Amino acid sequence: MAPDSQANSQAALATAMGEAAELVEQEIDHLLPMSELTEAKLFEAMRYACLGGGKRLRPFLVLNSAGLFGVARDCAARVAAAVEFVHCYSLVHDDLPAMDDSDLRRGRPTVHKRFDEATAVLVGDGLLTLAFEVLADPATHEDPKIRCALVAALAKAAGMHGMVGGQMLDLIAETTEFDMGSTTRLQRLKTGEMIAFSCCAGAILGRASQPQAQALHNYAHDLGLAFQIADDLLDIDGDPAVTGKPVKRDAAAGKATFVSILGVERARDQARLLADQAARHLDIFDGRADMLKAVATYVVERRQ
Amino acid sequence: MAPDSQANSQAALATAMGEAAELVEQEIDHLLPMSELTEAKLFEAMRYACLGGGKRLRPFLVLNSAGLFGVARDCAARVAAAVEFVHCYSLVHDDLPAMDDSDLRRGRPTVHKRFDEATAVLVGDGLLTLAFEVLADPATHEDPKIRCALVAALAKAAGMHGMVGGQMLDLIAETTEFDMGSTTRLQRLKTGEMIAFSCCAGAILGRASQPQAQALHNYAHDLGLAFQIADDLLDIDGDPAVTGKPVKRDAAAGKATFVSILGVERARDQARLLADQAARHLDIFDGRADMLKAVATYVVERRQ
Numbered sequence: 001m002a003p004d005s006q007a008n009s010q011a012a013l014a015t016a017m018g019e020a021a022e023l024v025e026q027e028i029d030h031l032l033p034m035s036e037l038t039e040a041k042l043f044e045a046m047r048y049a050c051l052g053g054g055k056r057l058r059p060f061l062v063l064n065s066a067g068l069f070g071v072a073r074d075c076a077a078r079v080a081a082a083v084e085f086v087h088c089y090s091l092v093h094d095d096l097p098a099m100d101d102s103d104l105r106r107g108r109p110t111v112h113k114r115f116d117e118a119t120a121v122l123v124g125d126g127l128l129t130l131a132f133e134v135l136a137d138p139a140t141h142e143d144p145k146i147r148c149a150l151v152a153a154l155a156k157a158a159g160m161h162g163m164v165g166g167q168m169l170d171l172i173a174e175t176t177e178f179d180m181g182s183t184t185r186l187q188r189l190k191t192g193e194m195i196a197f198s199c200c201a202g203a204i205l206g207r208a209s210q211p212q213a214q215a216l217h218n219y220a221h222d223l224g225l226a227f228q229i230a231d232d233l234l235d236i237d238g239d240p241a242v243t244g245k246p247v248k249r250d251a252a253a254g255k256a257t258f259v260s261i262l263g264v265e266r267a268r269d270q271a272r273l274l275a276d277q278a279a280r281h282l283d284i285f286d287g288r289a290d291m292l293k294a295v296a297t298y299v300v301e302r303r304q
Numbered sequence: 305m306a307p308d309s310q311a312n313s314q315a316a317l318a319t320a321m322g323e324a325a326e327l328v329e330q331e332i333d334h335l336l337p338m339s340e341l342t343e344a345k346l347f348e349a350m351r352y353a354c355l356g357g358g359k360r361l362r363p364f365l366v367l368n369s370a371g372l373f374g375v376a377r378d379c380a381a382r383v384a385a386a387v388e389f390v391h392c393y394s395l396v397h398d399d400l401p402a403m404d405d406s407d408l409r410r411g412r413p414t415v416h417k418r419f420d421e422a423t424a425v426l427v428g429d430g431l432l433t434l435a436f437e438v439l440a441d442p443a444t445h446e447d448p449k450i451r452c453a454l455v456a457a458l459a460k461a462a463g464m465h466g467m468v469g470g471q472m473l474d475l476i477a478e479t480t481e482f483d484m485g486s487t488t489r490l491q492r493l494k495t496g497e498m499i500a501f502s503c504c505a506g507a508i509l510g511r512a513s514q515p516q517a518q519a520l521h522n523y524a525h526d527l528g529l530a531f532q533i534a535d536d537l538l539d540i541d542g543d544p545a546v547t548g549k550p551v552k553r554d555a556a557a558g559k560a561t562f563v564s565i566l567g568v569e570r571a572r573d574q575a576r577l578l579a580d581q582a583a584r585h586l587d588i589f590d591g592r593a594d595m596l597k598a599v600a601t602y603v604v605e606r607r608q
Contacts, residue, residue, distance in 0.1 A: 038486065042464060042472040093429060098400075098421035117402035118475050121425070125397060125432065126464040132436045133459035136452050144452040148440050151455050155437035160346060160430040168346040171422050182342065 006297065013294040020063050020080075021056040023073075027081040031134060045115045045123045046130075050088045053106035055304070057227075057295070058083045061198035064291050065216055069206020078140045079150060079201050082131040086158050087194065089127035092120050094167065128158070141205065149204050157197035166190025170255075178256040184225070187258075191231075192224030199223070199292075215281050219292065222278035227299045229271040232257040234304070236264065271300040310601065317598040324367050324384075325360040327377075331385040335438060349419045349427045350434075354392045357410035359608070361531075361599070362387045365502035368595050369520055373510020382444045383454060383505050386435040390462050391498065393431035396424050398471065432462070445509065453508050461501035470494025474559075482560040488529070491562075495535075496528030503527070503596075519585050523596065526582035531603045533575040536561040538608070540568065575604040 028050050035043040059080035066076035095102040095110040096117065103113050112120035134140060135150045156162055166189030173186060199220035203213040236259055259267045275296040282289035332354050339347040363384035370380035399406040399414040400421065407417050416424035438444060439454045460466055470493030477490060503524035507517040540563055563571045579600040586593035 037469075038476060038480075038489075039464075039469050039472040041476070042469060046464065089429075093425050096402075096422075096425060098416075098425060112402075118400075119472070121397050121400060121402060122468050122472055122475075124429070125393075126468040128429065128432055129459050129463035129468060132455055133463055136456035136459060145448040147452050148448040148455070151436055151452070152440035155433050155440060159433035159437055160350065164426050164430040164433060165341075165343050165346060168343040168423070168426055171426075172342060172345070176342075185342075 009290065009294040010298060010301075013291060013298055016064075016291055017056070017060055017298075020060045021054075023063070023077055024056050024059040024080050024084055025051060027077040028084065031078075031081055032130070041115070041119065042122060042126060045111055045119050046126055048114060049092050049111050049123050049127065050084060053108070054084075054088075055302075056080075056084065057299070058087055058194060058198040060295065061195065061220075061292070062201045064295075065199045065202025066205050067291075068202060068212075068216075068285055068288050069208060071202065071205045075141055075205060076202070078134055078137075079205065082134045082140075082150075082154065083194070083198050083201065085127040085131040085134070086154065086163075089124040089131075090158075090163055090167070090194075092127070093124040096120060099167075099171075131158075146204060146207075150201060153197055153200060153204065157193040162189055162193035163191075166193070173255045180261050183256050183258060183261060187228040188221075188224065191228055192221065195224040195227060196220035211284065215284050219278045219281040219296075222274045222281070223296055223299060226271045226274035226278060226296065229258045229267050229274070230300045230302065232259040233264065233267060233271070234302075235259075268300075275300045313594065313598040314602060314605075317595060317602055320368075320595055321360070321364055321602075324364045325358075327367070327381055328360050328363040328384050328388055329355060331381040332388065335382075335385055336434070345419070345423065346426060346430060349415055349423050350430055352418060353396050353415050353427050353431065354388060357412070358388075358392075359606075360384075360388065361603070362391055362498060362502040364599065365499065365524075365596070366505045368599075369503045369506025370509050371595075372506060372516075372520075372589055372592055373512060375506065375509045379445055379509060380506070382438055382441075383509065386438045386444075386454075386458065387498070387502050387505065389431040389435040389438070390458065390467075393428040393435075394462075394467055394471070394498075396431070397428040400424060403471075403475075435462075450508060450511075454505060457501055457504060457508060461497040466493055466497035467495075470497070477559045484565050487560050487562060487565060491532040492525075492528065495532055496525065499528040499531065500524035515588065519588050522585040523582050523600075526578045526585070527600055527603060530575045530578035530582060530600065533562045533571050533578070534604045534606065536563040537568065537571060537575070538606075539563075572604075579604045 032043065032047055032050065034040070034047070062080040062083055063076050066079070091105060092111045094100050095105055096112055102110050104110065108114070110120070111123050131154065132151055135154060136147055138147070140150070141147050158164065166186055169186040170190055178186065196217060199216045200213065203216050208216070235257070258270070262270060278296040279293040282292055336347065336351055336354065338344070338351070366384040366387055367380050370383070395409060396415045398404050399409055400416055406414050408414065412418070414424075415427050435458065436455055439458060440451055442451070444454070445451050462468065470490055473490040474494055482490065500521060503520045504517065507520050512520070539561070562574070566574060582600040583597035586596055
């Protein structure tokens with residue numbers, strides 16, 4: 001793509017991401033209202049974990065993959081919120097002292113710092129459970145077969161053979177030397193599966209044909225890897241004032257990353273290659289997939 | 305019931321509970337096999353958290369409520385395992401240092417003692433997610449409407465308006481004086497909702513009529529309260545060698561319990577009253593509900 005055209009599409013993407021983030025913010029606010037109950041602190045902390053921040057990349061992928069098939073925006077928004085609940089739960093648990101022990105997230109104190117550790121454990125548990133409650137609700141889709149498919153796919157992406165398994169690998173990587181293959185698998189499980197679910201959710205909601213579903217799956221695969229390499233690069237040279245989180249944590253923990261294995265230059269090249277490849281998988285959707293294609297560029301060029 | 309007849313039914317119950325526990329053990333072993341993957345420690349720790357112990361009360365309720373409607377045993381066993389996954393996840397997180405800080409569970413080191421704290425967080429997350437994966441799987445029931453109803457009901461019982469909400473109340477109860485009404489609500493959320501789900505799961509699987517579902521719901525409500533009062537009594541006068549966990553933890557934490565509010569004698573009377581009342585709700589099922597009626601007696605007379 002010519003530089004001018006790329007700048008234009010990135011500007012359009014920024015607007016679209018802002019609108020999507022606003023929509024998801026409203027949906028989360030609706031699904032997780034404030035409370036006057038004795039246990040209100042739980043709801044307050046769950047809202048703190050989910051509202052007011054984040055790129056909302058996964059919800060954006062849900063909304064835009066659903067958009068390819070003309071899925072009703074309010075249905076897609078519920079699924080987008082569910083994905084964000086799972087993403088935020090994983091961050092809250094990941095930040096715990098026993099895990100990454102992070103004090104800062106999106107430029108604010110993490111949940112266990114702002115509230116306390118016990119509350120943070122329950123916030124994560126509550127958000128994960130809420131995600132499934134939202135998906136199984138008839139308001140998400142009239143067809144129980146589609147609701148069930150969403151629950152099954154999310155559970156697979158988030159569970160022991162997906163994100164949770166990846167987090168376990170991440171713990172093991174602190175004391176074990178991982179090669180390129182193991183690192184790729186770790187990242188596919190830890191972040192790739194949830195990104196893949198976000199793209200495939202649109203295909204499930206929209207009853208995509210097999211080739212369409214496969215195209216989204218391939219896109220998600222390359223996008224997820226590109227995203228992770230870019231994340232590793234930000235851990236090396238990101239600005240904590242922009243990313244909202246500390247840098248050089250992986251290096252300090254002695255963990256293998258794409259950057260430690262490939263070096264900065266080759267890692268950056270690889271990320272761009274994957275982003276281009278991701279976009280090309282969507283050629284079968286013609287112009288309808290322009291936003292999703294632009295996201296691929298965004299994830300490798302972002303500064304946060 | 306005459307003492308002899310009660311002794312007989314309790315003996316029959318013990319046999320039936322043993323058989324059900326064996327069935328659930330096999331199902332869990334099947335759903336959560338050992339692994340050769342790099343992250344095998346996660347699966348090992350999940351198995352440690354779920355296998356080889358516990359009364360399996362909730363799975364027993366699932367199997368027997370399903371039995372009222374002639375539900376296929378292998379379908380009910382999957383739901384029973386899912387309920388146990390959620391129960392065990394809640395125990396693993398509850399035992400964490402930031403929560404109850406328990407070293408001992410079922411007479412064995414808790415997951416974070418046997419493994420480590422980070423693994424214990426992930427074990428809980430993985431088990432909770434697995435429960436939904438199992439319920440949404442077509443192997444659990446051919447009708448996606450029923451699978452969806454199970455997912456929705458479990459998410460409600462386990463989430464912020466159910467068990468997780470109850471655990472938050474439990475934390476708040478450490479520093480706030482709870483009266484009888486608040487204590488009842490705390491216990492209904494913390495343990496009652498999951499017991500209710502276990503009984504209602506059979507009604508969902510068996511497409512129960514409204515009066516049948518209501519009868520099971522009323523039974524579960526009274527059973528749950530009776531169970532909790534009995535638990536509070538065991539916390540006072542239980543034998544740690546039999547219960548497998550330390551005693552007098554509630555009193556030490558300064559928490560209001562049914563026993564601290566009612567006193568031992570009235571609490572015991574109340575538990576027996578509730579157990580009788582629970583059993584009577586099932587009269588509409590005639591002899592088919594004898595096991596469930598016997599469970600009501602069991603939960604108040606048990607020593608563990």
